[in-house]
Amino acid sequence: MLRFLLIVLFILNSSFLNAQENNLNNKITKNLRCLICQGQSVYDSDSEFANSLKLVVEEKLNDGLNEKQIYIFLKEKYGEWILYDPEFNKNTYFLWLLPILMFIAGGAIIFKLFYIRKN
Amino acid sequence: MASLIGFYSLIFGLCVSFLIILFSIKNFRNSNIFDNKIISLTFLQFFLVIVSFLSLILSFVKSDFSNQTVFNHSHTTKPLFYKVSGTWGNHEGSLLLWLLVLTLFIFIFLLKSKEHNKQYRILTLLFQQIIIIGFFIFVIKTSNPFNYIFPVPNEGLGLNPILQDPALAIHPPILYLGYVGTSIIFSSTLAATSLNYISKEWAKHIKQWILISWIFLTLGILLGSIWAYYELGWGGFWFWDPVENISLMPWLALTSLLHCILVLEKRLALTSWVVVLSISTFTLSMCGTFLVRSGILNSVHTFANDPERGLFILIFLFCLIFLSLFIFFFFHKTKNKDSNSFFWFSKETSILINNWFMIYFLTVVLIGTTYPIFLEVISSKKISVGPPFYNKLIIPFLIPFLFAMAIGPKLSWIKSDLKNKSYLILFLIISLLLSAIIIKSFNINFLINTILVTSAFYLFFITLRDFFIKGFKNLAQNLTHFGFSLLILSILFNNIFSTEIITNLKIGETFETDKYKINFESIEQKEEQNFKAIIGKFNIKNFDGNIEIMKPELRIYNQPNIVTSEADIKTNLLVDKFMTMNLVQNQDYFNIRYQIKPFMLWIWFSVTLISFGGLISLFKKKYEA
Amino acid sequence: MKLRIFPILLIVFFITIFFIFYKGLQNSNIYTPVVNIEKNIPSFKSKIFSTNEKISSEQIFKGDKFYLMNIWASWCVPCRDEHPLLMILSTQKNIKVIGLNYKDNKEKAKIFLKELNNPYDKILLDENGTLAIEWGAYGVPESFLIHNNKIIKKIIGPLNEDLLLEIKKLAE
Numbered sequence: 001m002l003r004f005l006l007i008v009l010f011i012l013n014s015s016f017l018n019a020q021e022n023n024l025n026n027k028i029t030k031n032l033r034c035l036i037c038q039g040q041s042v043y044d045s046d047s048e049f050a051n052s053l054k055l056v057v058e059e060k061l062n063d064g065l066n067e068k069q070i071y072i073f074l075k076e077k078y079g080e081w082i083l084y085d086p087e088f089n090k091n092t093y094f095l096w097l098l099p100i101l102m103f104i105a106g107g108a109i110i111f112k113l114f115y116i117r118k119n
Numbered sequence: 120m121a122s123l124i125g126f127y128s129l130i131f132g133l134c135v136s137f138l139i140i141l142f143s144i145k146n147f148r149n150s151n152i153f154d155n156k157i158i159s160l161t162f163l164q165f166f167l168v169i170v171s172f173l174s175l176i177l178s179f180v181k182s183d184f185s186n187q188t189v190f191n192h193s194h195t196t197k198p199l200f201y202k203v204s205g206t207w208g209n210h211e212g213s214l215l216l217w218l219l220v221l222t223l224f225i226f227i228f229l230l231k232s233k234e235h236n237k238q239y240r241i242l243t244l245l246f247q248q249i250i251i252i253g254f255f256i257f258v259i260k261t262s263n264p265f266n267y268i269f270p271v272p273n274e275g276l277g278l279n280p281i282l283q284d285p286a287l288a289i290h291p292p293i294l295y296l297g298y299v300g301t302s303i304i305f306s307s308t309l310a311a312t313s314l315n316y317i318s319k320e321w322a323k324h325i326k327q328w329i330l331i332s333w334i335f336l337t338l339g340i341l342l343g344s345i346w347a348y349y350e351l352g353w354g355g356f357w358f359w360d361p362v363e364n365i366s367l368m369p370w371l372a373l374t375s376l377l378h379c380i381l382v383l384e385k386r387l388a389l390t391s392w393v394v395v396l397s398i399s400t401f402t403l404s405m406c407g408t409f410l411v412r413s414g415i416l417n418s419v420h421t422f423a424n425d426p427e428r429g430l431f432i433l434i435f436l437f438c439l440i441f442l443s444l445f446i447f448f449f450f451h452k453t454k455n456k457d458s459n460s461f462f463w464f465s466k467e468t469s470i471l472i473n474n475w476f477m478i479y480f481l482t483v484v485l486i487g488t489t490y491p492i493f494l495e496v497i498s499s500k501k502i503s504v505g506p507p508f509y510n511k512l513i514i515p516f517l518i519p520f521l522f523a524m525a526i527g528p529k530l531s532w533i534k535s536d537l538k539n540k541s542y543l544i545l546f547l548i549i550s551l552l553l554s555a556i557i558i559k560s561f562n563i564n565f566l567i568n569t570i571l572v573t574s575a576f577y578l579f580f581i582t583l584r585d586f587f588i589k590g591f592k593n594l595a596q597n598l599t600h601f602g603f604s605l606l607i608l609s610i611l612f613n614n615i616f617s618t619e620i621i622t623n624l625k626i627g628e629t630f631e632t633d634k635y636k637i638n639f640e641s642i643e644q645k646e647e648q649n650f651k652a653i654i655g656k657f658n659i660k661n662f663d664g665n666i667e668i669m670k671p672e673l674r675i676y677n678q679p680n681i682v683t684s685e686a687d688i689k690t691n692l693l694v695d696k697f698m699t700m701n702l703v704q705n706q707d708y709f710n711i712r713y714q715i716k717p718f719m720l721w722i723w724f725s726v727t728l729i730s731f732g733g734l735i736s737l738f739k740k741k742y743e744a
Numbered sequence: 745m746k747l748r749i750f751p752i753l754l755i756v757f758f759i760t761i762f763f764i765f766y767k768g769l770q771n772s773n774i775y776t777p778v779v780n781i782e783k784n785i786p787s788f789k790s791k792i793f794s795t796n797e798k799i800s801s802e803q804i805f806k807g808d809k810f811y812l813m814n815i816w817a818s819w820c821v822p823c824r825d826e827h828p829l830l831m832i833l834s835t836q837k838n839i840k841v842i843g844l845n846y847k848d849n850k851e852k853a854k855i856f857l858k859e860l861n862n863p864y865d866k867i868l869l870d871e872n873g874t875l876a877i878e879w880g881a882y883g884v885p886e887s888f889l890i891h892n893n894k895i896i897k898k899i900i901g902p903l904n905e906d907l908l909l910e911i912k913k914l915a916e
Contacts, residue, residue, distance in 0.1 A: 084505025
């Protein structure tokens with residue numbers, strides 16, 4: 001058991017050090033939706049467009065832009081649609097808040113079940 | 120010829136529906152004994168659909184291109200296995216499969232419910248026939264699989280190569296068994312509601328069907344995910360794609376139903392909630408069918424877009440919704456007894472908490488999937504809702520959910536206390552320490568990671584302890600909860616510790632990082648019956664000195680002419696090594712991806728474990744009865 | 745009273761959803777970026793196809809003239825179809841046609857131009873597709889009509905006779 005754990009730790013350790021190298025790049029391309037194969041992220045897609053976009057993201061990162069600036073740049077070129085992570089604005093209030101509201105409502109209903117009993 | 124037989128047996132099948140309805144209504148009014156003619160008729164209907172289905176398979180096997188469906192989705196050079204699986208790999212054929220399972224399930228239902236009230240059985244059959252008739256008309260009118268084309272083409276258009284895959288060949292039948300199983304739950308609940316028949320016995324009996332659909336749905340989702348892993352994605356297994364989401368939604372509803380039916384079975388409480396859940400489970404399955412088949416959403420899995428089809432399902436779906444609303448509000452009587460009240464610290468509460476979270480997850484997925492449609496209709500703005508949205512809203516809520524999953528089953532019915540439960544705290548400390556060590560030693564300072572891993576470990580240890588302490592008592596429940604903790608752990612570690620290298624290489628070149636040395640040795644070509652393969656040979660030297668040979672492929676399919684990339688995956692107990700190569704337009708190099716993904720096998724294994732738990736529960740109950 | 749209101753609300757809710765889905769069915773599920781927004785052209789530096797010299801965007805696009813920037817490649821089939829239309833445009837005095845050679849093999853591109861003639865005043869080189877992204881393009885062919893350093897029309901996909909007329913009209 002212990003040996004098993006050690007092996008696990010060893011493998012995880014060595015692979016992890018490597019992982020951070022292009023983390024940010026991957027994170028950004030995973031958040032972009034490919035316009036050619038529209039069901040996939042740029043990261044997952046291998047279309048010509050996606051491959052070029054990966055390069056652009058890399059270039060922009062090298063130019064010193066941060067994640068947000070890259071999103072703004074691409075949003076301006078291709079529209080909000082390209083971002084997989086919808087921004088919180090007046091169009092998406094419901095998207096973000098409705099699930100949370102449902103959660104609170106659910107909690108209230110459960111609470112009420114006990115409250116009634118007490119009275 | 121086969122097409123003709125297939126088409127006419129469909130028509131006859133539809134006619135039998137009306138006969139069944141006629142006999143059922145007569146039997147419902149006049150007699151006290153269930154008329155066995157009805158069962159024979161149900162079997163006849165099932166038989167007719169089977170004939171129709173077999174004749175479609177036959178057309179596929181014989182490559183009868185006078186049939187439009189065969190022409191669109193098959194090709195003579197395709198291996199026999201994929202000719203057969205191509206039958207349900209398309210819109211028309213898969214609907215025929217739906218119909219087949221619908222008729223099969225109601226037949227089994229009638230056979231298996233003999234000890235139940237006659238009126239209840241007949242009414243269930245009637246509701247089911249409404250669904251069946253809807254699907255018959257849908258198939259015959261908008262998606263007839265037996266359309267004839269003339270002049271007869273010599274060759275078909277072929278099946279999309281990414282669908283030519285063993286996992287995907289069995290994925291739809293399994294998934295449909297799950298989807299369609301929910302229709303039985305739906306009809307039976309409506310019948311039981313209208314007759315005021317909801318009782319502990321009914322709960323016990325419907326639980327079987329819930330379990331069956333749940334097991335198949337779980338396995339179906341698993342197969343789809345495995346397929347996506349090695350065929351579609353580049354090492355991903357869940358993309359929050361609409362098609363995946365719509366299979367997840369009924370699953371979430373079913374899972375909460377599975378839990379709260381226990382309360383009904385034990386205490387005859389929460390009846391309204393069970394009814395609502397049963398109705399929404401099937402409604403969500405139908406809603407999913409609508410979203411995928413109408414082409415209203417954009418997904419990696421494309422079915423033929425036809426607005427007429429979409430409109431038909433949409434109207435049908437809302438007819439069913441209004442029918443169930445009507446029945447619910449007019450017939451449902453809440454039994455206002457003492458049984459509806461709970462003590463706050465009991466198993467009932469923990470099940471309510473499970474439902475609370477499940478419904479929350481369901482809302483997240485439902486809103487995330489359909490919101491772009493609403494926004495576009497209302498403001499004509501187009502947005503995408505993708506993985507980051509789901510991650511942000513689901514992951515934080517997983518933490519309390521996992522804790523509740525660990526503690527909930529420990530509570531007893533009606534009222535419980537926590538004497539002699541000090542080990543619960545002990546285990547919490549152990550899990551916290553263990554996850555802190557793991558997360559710390561890899562320099563991830565995310566607080567949320569530690570807590571998340573802690574909660575998953577907690578559930579893991581608690582359920583593990585139960586295997587030793589309780590043995591076979593509550594095995595099914597314990598096994599699924601254990602499987603779930605394993606699943607979350609594997610996914611977490613997989614996410615945190617995956618590594619990948621993306622680079623462009625020419626033949627003979629070597630790419631080196633401090634950990635790996637990838638050498639593109641050579642390339643060879645192979646001819647198969649339905650595709651040409653370009654196989655790359657890569658020599659990878661790992662950090663520990665091990666050498667791995669990877670052979671990813673590019674396949675050029677002849678019909679239709681599509682290039683796909685086949686990953687080479689080396690799986691072992693702990694890690695998957697995953698390599699793909701891709702052509703780059705007009706360049707002499709290939710785009711190479713090499714990924715190391717820990718615990719992939721454990722993800723598949725834990726889901727299998729979860730559904731196996733369901734299976735045990737199914738047989739255990741049968742044994743007791 | 746409370747019991748009556750709830751079902752009615754629910755029914756209204758579902759009817760609304762029905763209509764939204766119904767409306768949604770009529771929309772296309774394929775996304776194309778909005779084409780009719782006036783945007784400034786990006787500023788960039790690029791290689792010239794024939795000479796490999798560097799040139800900046802300011803040197804290419806002068807304020808008062810009309811330019812049609814066309815993204816093309818020799819491997820792209822629709823580019824072949826729209827080529828004669830570009831040839832017609834290149835004879836127009838008030839419009840200059842600029843080419844952007846997208847991810848192409850140089851030799852093949854040269855053969856392509858030899859076969860079908862060269863309508864381009866200048867050809868820029870985009871070896872890895874990044875320049876096309878600066879323009880907000882995502883495939884080949886795409887064309888941009890430019891005036892006063894602004895994109896006044898964007899065409900996704902190949903040109904056709906109607907679009908050609910429209911371009912001529914816009915450039916008058």
